[in-house]
Amino acid sequence: MKNSPQEIGKSVKKRRQAVGITQQNLALVSGTGVRFIVDLEKGKPTCHWGKVLAVLDALGLQVVLESR
Amino acid sequence: MKNSPQEIGKSVKKRRQAVGITQQNLALVSGTGVRFIVDLEKGKPTCHWGKVLAVLDALGLQVVLESR
DNA sequence: TCCAAATATTCCCTATCGGTAATAATCACA
């Protein structure tokens, strides 16, 4: 599945590394915690929805819903 | 903010109504519960990430990350 | 080899989620 927490977690990690910030800084900027960033990037499916969006936003990413 | 749980919740609701199924059926199809669908559509930020994706998938929607 | 970065662990309060049942809000139609 393309739309899995795992896949998106990978995208987040890639993006973060491309931007060149550490997990700690991303946690700070996005108002979450390091644990959360690690979990998200690992694809934990039970992360909180709003925080995921906050992290994406902090990375300059926007969620677009595309009809499949 | 465009990328908020509220906004996306609205999109989900619209989409569900467009597809023409009830919250109960969507809950069934997506393997969640009615309460979850209600919460998601209302924009509750603490919904579980993986379940949100499951619902979107059940609605034929795909998450795309767009650079902002 | 060495150090920053990443990941794992522990503690602990709080909240999520599903199923069901009751209530409220909407809708269809005459």
Add this chain to the structure above:
DNA sequence: TGTGATTATTACCGATAGGGAATATTTGGA
């Protein structure tokens, strides 16, 4: 506009786990 029917929302329950902070441990790059 009134009435019945379908749909949406809320409350309740308890087991489970989310996640921040701090710390320990591992990994990876120069």
